[in-house]
Amino acid sequence: MLKLLSPANREVLFMGNEAIARGALEAGVNVASGYPGTPSSEIIESLATVGKERNLYVEWSTNEKVALEVAAAASFAGLRSLCAMKQNGVNVASDFLLHLASSGTRGGIVLVTCEDPGALSSVNEGDSRYFARMLEIPLLEPANFQEAKDLTRWAFELSEEIRNIVVLRSVTRMSHASGNVICGKLPVKFRKAHFVYDGSIMDPLRGHVISTPVVAKHSLQQGKLKRATVLFENSPFNDYSGPKKPELLLITSSACFLYSREAIDMLNLQKRTGILKMDCTWPLPPKLLKKHLNSTDKIMIVEEVLPFLEENLKTLAAGMGKEIGIKTFYGKMDGTLPSVGELNPDVVAAALAKIMKVKHKSLPAAYTKELQKAAALIPARELTFCPGCPHRASFWNIHNAIALDGREGFVCGDIGCYAMGALFPATGYHTTPTLHSMGSGTGLASGFAKLAAFGFDKPILTVCGDSTFYHAVIPALINAQHNRADITFIVLDNSGTAMTGFQPHPGLTVSAMGELVPSVDIAGICKAIGANVAISDPFDLDGTCKILNSFVADKGSLNVLIMRQICALSPEKKGKKIFDVKVNEALCLGESCGCNRLCTRIFRCPALIWDRSKKKAVVDEVICAGCGVCYSICPQKAIIRTEAEKK
Amino acid sequence: MVSKAGKPSSQEILKKNVLNADLCTGCGACVNLCPYQVIYHDRTVQLHRCDLDDGKCRAFCPRWEIDLDLLRSSLCDSADLTPEIGAVKDYYLSRATDPKLREIAQHGGTVTALMELALTEGVIDSAIVSAGNHQQEQRGFKAIDKVSLQKNAGSKFTVSPIVAAFNQIAAENSGNVGVVATPCQALALAKMRLKPLQDDAGHIDKLKIVIGLFCGWTLAQEKFQALLLLNNINPATITGMDIPVGKKALVIKTGSGEKIISFDHVESCIREACRYCLDSTAEFADISVGSARFGNEWEEMRGWNQMIVRTARGSKLVDLALHRGILEVRKAPDGILKELKEAAAEKKRTALENIVKKSGSVKNLLYLNNSDPLVKKFMVKIKR
Amino acid sequence: MKVRLSKDSMNVIITGVGGQGNVLASRVLAGMLVNAGYYVTIGETFGMSQRGGSVMSHVRISQKAIRSPQMPLGSADIIIALEPVEALRVLIKYGNPDVAVLSNSRVVYPIGVITGELNYPSLTEIQNVLQKTTAKNWLLDATEDAVKLGNPVLSNIIMIGALSATDLLPIDRRSFEKEIAKNMTADKLRINMLAFDAGAKLI
Structure with missing residues (x-):
């Protein structure tokens, strides 16, 4: 039986994202939508696996805004819906989110945002809690795995109670961490969809679902937020533990609660400090906070990334100054805690130790010295494209085409594994100087290409993955065509959303729930826009480079090259070598003039290693994926590839 | 990029002093030696960075560290040397005896006739000539018989990376090679003949004959x-x-x-690098051949070539050609050699002037050495 | 099978290079311990970090409560490394004089070592560090056994098998089989049991 459908009272190990999914199931969610993004993807993925059993509709939408619209429709029809995304996704969805928050919702709807403090798998560490404040909607933050489930379930009830969307924020260390969770009951009844719009415009359940009349609806919306505040005052999810009169009160939320508790344990401060764990972080419940602020004079706010809780708490405290007196606040704003990056128990403990004037027991000095000596031996391990990754060959081709053209062209990068071409210059062969949000590469390229009139005559290229293409590239591509921006637009089509774990996208014929669906053809879209379109296999270096050369040299048209080769980690390809690859040592020139280690120094495949004693290249057969591209670049034909036996 | 020894890499030297300085002739001497340098259209492109400081690319480049005096003294009989046009053993007007050959050739068909002979007599196993495509893009072509040789006869106005083809063919171990070369290409081959590096695997020894072409400029x-x-x-x-x-x-x-x-x-399409070239007669070839376009006798001379025999190897081939009746020769009209020398000297002076203009100093002659006696001779009139 | 842990919590780190099966190893280990009635917290990251980078899972086992998904520095009790230099990378941050280290000896070279910009320590150097900085350590060629079994990625299970034989944690062959049987076909189960047994033999 699937773990996600475990019976009530069963204790299981859930990843935070699985706990959120289970919470939604216990709430009787009907529709779930999202766009993949680390660390959020497993919520929709795991709901999709139980879609049939639980009567759900689950989809991967083309982007987060569409996903939220899909979820909202279900809510309008009285169903419960969940929409999941990473922090960047909230930016994409925010335009609709603002209008949705104004129009209100009907069936319970929860927007789950999984954020990435420290940007472990992101190109920003954006904090979207501010959207909740800006758009005036409630915000919940679970602080352990059990709560990830229980709070999600309650979020649906809250949403239905106030008839507005609720934001649930998780972070990498919640979503991708795992812990024990005791399961609750799964509902046995399923809702039917009804969409009623025959009532007065101000009737939240029968009127038109629109944000006008704006001022009146705005007032209605603020009333909903006040109702949430009242519910938050008595919510068991906000919980204090510690002495009655702590010397220092820690107010914290999310994974920081676990760090704070650990830090207190590390320093043995259980009797001197208390923790107020806030799961309901917007709007803050004033009475509850007044009570706790009155218990002490010193307060430390522990949170990631921006001082959201701290700002709101200080605003609240300022308003109740007469009643609570003057307090000392420690947190990000005074530098007690770092203002960037993720926290951990040690960071919190260091801050605590300083305030409480205690010392953390340290390792013996002699031992630390040995560790320091060992540290000098450890080589850094830079991220890179996997062995057999099509992107390595793609960037090789792109680099060569730009170099041959000779006008110092460059690539505007985009979001996906291929972002490593920009993040690590040598990995992208020094082609890709820009990287921003999804689809921005094409928009930027479109802009760069219009700078020729200002003396900037360079070929402009851009790349995007297949999933990214559907997500946000199409408007930028139309812009390039319509405004005559002569760019070379390259789709790195590896048949899936590789970075986040091969979620299906509109280019494939299978849906999130495994059903057969029509695929939307990238080449067809590009042709309809009016571009010249070619398709190549990036492993065919000569063929691909030829097309790229002509595209890069071409002035006066929008050229699209779709480089198509399946991701080396994709389930259909993983572990299946096309070629067995070996190095003929007798032919390998090594460091000599005539090669100077092209494969190990420049091409940089982790499976092609350099034997320093023999001074020859060697294939690490354990990690070689057998793509055989290195055969094509070896000037000596010293790399031999033979067709691998089909397993 | 610097090498492990902290010296600038060969590639960096060429990039700074040859490619970026517009001195690259596109001869191809630095191409097909390694995966780092290629010819695209007629440009030398450094595809990836190499950090070796003693590379063949630098050693073979005809636009870096050229010691004309050393080359002349090492490769020519000193008795034959002239300052303006290098070694001259014999000087003729010549043409192919076969009228068909003259018809397909630009002028007298001498080059094609000589290469055909070298092939048929087994002096060489292949001849590298220039072959163009539909975009006036030239490549070194390996001709192994009359048919393929004749197909590519005639003047080309854009440069061909002939030496790149030599590098490739010599490495293939397919026997002895003859090359039809412009002056810069002949210079690169001459530089190779001095064996500046130990590990060229004897490739240059396969070079049995170089027929040079008179050259004023090429087009980009x-x-x-x-x-x-x-x-x-x-x-x-x-x-x-x-x-x-x-x-x-x-x-x-x-x-x-x-x-x-x-x-x-x-x-306006002339290759910038040609402005800095001192050689109009391919002085480091074994035999140099050009048109016989001079004076008022142009129409009559149209079907003839001027031919300078420069080395013993060249003499041997020309003597054989005459013996076999493949070439017809006639004595050049009076004063023509003088005219050729004057024109060659003029080119040397102009090129040196351009070099000084570019470097901004008479002390810096770019790829040439200002203490080289031959250079000094033609520097006399150049103003500081 | 619930036995008292030698301390609470027991902190285990499983480390390796992206693609070596780090996540699966931590899930299997944690699953076995949850089945045995412990609170287990796993902290890990995936996504970009799995692309050839160093990866690390923190597994924290307690009889009392869920712990922070990131353990404090210097607090690892057991380090299981699928790659030797990764053992050192974790050791210098989370090591202490009582730590036990089980490391695969098969090297996966970082790209900087391949290009020649960085140096990789010799196995002797690695062994010296382990001798000086750990209470117990094992350097095993798990990859070799995995290759013999037909798939190098099985080295993660081999390391779990080896861990079970050390008696550092309350896990055994039966608890392993029970945990992996949940989501595996008979074929896969068989090969994984072979890998587990091969690992146990290495100790």
Whole structure:
């Protein structure tokens, strides 16, 4: 039986994202939508696996805004819906989110945002809690795995109670961490969809679902937020533990609660400090906070990334100054805690130790010295494209085409594994100087290409993955065509959303729930826009480079090259070598003039290693994926590839 | 990029002093030696960075560290040397005896006749000649018989990376090689003949004959291609090109008749590097051949070549050609050699002037050495 | 099978290079311990970090409560490394004089070592560090056994098998089989049991 459908009272190990999914199931969610993004993807993925059993509709939408619209429709029809995304996704969805928050919702709807403090798998560490404040909607933050489930379930009830969307924020260390969770009951009844719009415009359940009349609806919306505040005052999810009169009160939320508790344990401060764990972080419940602020004079706010809780708490405290007196606040704003990056128990403990004037027991000095000596031996391990990754060959081709053209062209990068071409210059062969949000590469390229009139005559290229293409590239591509921006637009089509774990996208014929669906053809879209379109296999270096050369040299048209080769980690390809690859040592020139280690120094495949004693290249057969591209670049034909036996 | 020893890499030296300085002739001496340098159209492109400081690319480049005095003294008989046109053992007007050969050739067909002979007599196993595509883009072509040789006869106006083809073919172990070379290419091959590096695997020893071509300049392929298109000439339809004496124009023969482009326009396409070249007669070839376009006797001379025999190897081949009756020769009219020398000297002076203009100092002669006696001789009139 | 842990919590780190099966190893280990009635917290990251980078899972086992998904520095009790230099990378941050280290000896070279910009320590150097900085350590060629079994990625299970034989944690062959049987076909189960047994033999 699937773990996600475990019976009530069963204790299981859930990843935070699985706990959120289970919470939604216990709430009787009907529709779930999202766009993949680390660390959020497993919520929709795991709901999709139980879609049939639980009567759900689950989809991967083309982007987060569409996903939220899909979820909202279900809510309008009285169903419960969940929409999941990473922090960047909230930016994409925010335009609709603002209008949705104004129009209100009907069936319970929860927007789950999984954020990435420290940007472990992101190109920003954006904090979207501010959207909740800006758009005036409630915000919940679970602080352990059990709560990830229980709070999600309650979020649906809250949403239905106030008839507005609720934001649930998780972070990498919640979503991708795992812990024990005791399961609750799964509902046995399923809702039917009804969409009623025959009532007065101000009737939240029968009127038109629109944000006008704006001022009146705005007032209605603020009333909903006040109702949430009242519910938050008595919510068991906000919980204090510690002495009655702590010397220092820690107010914290999310994974920081676990760090704070650990830090207190590390320093043995259980009797001197208390923790107020806030799961309901917007709007803050004033009475509850007044009570706790009155218990002490010193307060430390522990949170990631921006001082959201701290700002709101200080605003609240300022308003109740007469009643609570003057307090000392420690947190990000005074530098007690770092203002960037993720926290951990040690960071919190260091801050605590300083305030409480205690010392953390340290390792013996002699031992630390040995560790320091060992540290000098450890080589850094830079991220890179996997062995057999099509992107390595793609960037090789792109680099060569730009170099041959000779006008110092460059690539505007985009979001996906291929972002490593920009993040690590040598990995992208020094082609890709820009990287921003999804689809921005094409928009930027479109802009760069219009700078020729200002003396900037360079070929402009851009790349995007297949999933990214559907997500946000199409408007930028139309812009390039319509405004005559002569760019070379390259789709790195590896048949899936590789970075986040091969979620299906509109280019494939299978849906999130495994059903057969029509695929939307990238080449067809590009042709309809009016571009010249070619398709190549990036492993065919000569063929691909030829097309790229002509595209890069071409002035006066929008050229699209779709480089198509399946991701080396994709389930259909993983572990299946096309070629067995070996190095003929007798032919390998090594460091000599005539090669100077092209494969190990420049091409940089982790499976092609350099034997320093023999001074020859060697294939690490354990990690070689057998793509055989290195055969094509070896000037000596010293790399031999033979067709691998089909397993 | 610097090498492990902290010295600038060979590639970096070439990039800074040759490629970025517009001195690269596109000869191809640094190409097909390694995966780092390639020819694209007629440009030398450094694809990836190499950090070796003693690379063949630098050692073979005819536009870096050229010691003309050393080359002449090592490769020529000192008795034959002239300052203006290098070694001269014999000087003739010549043409191929076979009229068919003369018909397909630009002038007298001497080059094709000599290479054919070298092939058929087994002096060489293949000849590297220039072969163009429909975009006036030239490549070194390996001819192994008469047919393939004759197919590529005739003057080319854009440069061919002939030495790149030599590098490749010599490495293939397919026997002895002859090369038809422009002056810069002959210079690169001469530099190789001095064996500046130990590990060239004896490739240069396979080079048995170099037939040099007189050369005033070449056209940059991409610019020339654009000029043709601007004049509504489809490069694919071109059957031949010529600059008739006295006419300041390039005559282009196409399938649909002749088209004429004013020489002013053509001049703007001349490869920048050619302005810094001192050699108009391929001084480091074994035999040098050019048109016999001079004086008032142009029409009569049109079907003839000037031929300078420079080395013992050259003499041997020419003697064989005469013995076999493959070449016809006649004595050049009086004063013609002098005229050739004067023109060659003028080119040397102009090139040195251009070099000084570029470097900004008479002390810095770019790829040449200002203490080189030959250079000194032609520097006399150049103002500081 | 619930036995008292030698301390609470027991902190285990499983480390390796992206693609070596780090996540699966931590899930299997944690699953076995949850089945045995412990609170287990796993902290890990995936996504970009799995692309050839160093990866690390923190597994924290307690009889009392869920712990922070990131353990404090210097607090690892057991380090299981699928790659030797990764053992050192974790050791210098989370090591202490009582730590036990089980490391695969098969090297996966970082790209900087391949290009020649960085140096990789010799196995002797690695062994010296382990001798000086750990209470117990094992350097095993798990990859070799995995290759013999037909798939190098099985080295993660081999390391779990080896861990079970050390008696550092309350896990055994039966608890392993029970945990992996949940989501595996008979074929896969068989090969994984072979890998587990091969690992146990290495100790």
